[in-house]
Amino acid sequence: MAVSDTDLIEAARDALADAHVPYSEYRVGAALRTADGTVYTGCNIENANYSNTLHAEEVALAEAVKNGHREFDRLAVASGVRDGVTPCGMCRQSLAEFADDDLPVVCDEGDGETSEYTLGELLPNTISEGTLDDARSP
Ligand code: THU
Ligand code: ZN
Helix, strand or coil, X not given: CCCCHHHXXXXXXXXXXXXXXXXXXXXXEEEEEECCCCEEEEECECCCXXXXXXXXHHHHHHHHHHCXXXXXXXXXXXXXXXXXXXXXXXXXXXXXXXXXXXXEEEEEEECCEEEEEEHHHHCCCCCCHHHHHHHCCC
């Protein structure tokens, strides 16, 4: 069954419940829809060694890629405080490895409101495979 845009932000909100956030107490949920309509969700998973923390978006992306998906259609992100969370710079770059600049990224603003960006707006200059061309030997 196709997952509507409304259902996708709801899936991101639902994913908040699984967040492991004993340190920040800031829950993040993400829902990533693939080109064939499959949805993968993720939540942030913190660690006592803070830098080991997994972000919701990278958990969703990893799950999708692990299951053979390389093309993405839409990402929804929500936070527990409904404060207009957006993917951090690291997650933007991770998404750009697979998604085009025009990937819609919809962010929960609370009170039923959302803001929509494209990945290209959020990260206009990505590091891509082409960026590395000059460094590689022929
Ligand atoms: N967080 C995410 O899950 N995604 C982002 O892109 C922004 C930050 C999480 C990491 C940490 O658990 C908490 O939010 C506070 O930074
Ligand atoms: Zn992130």
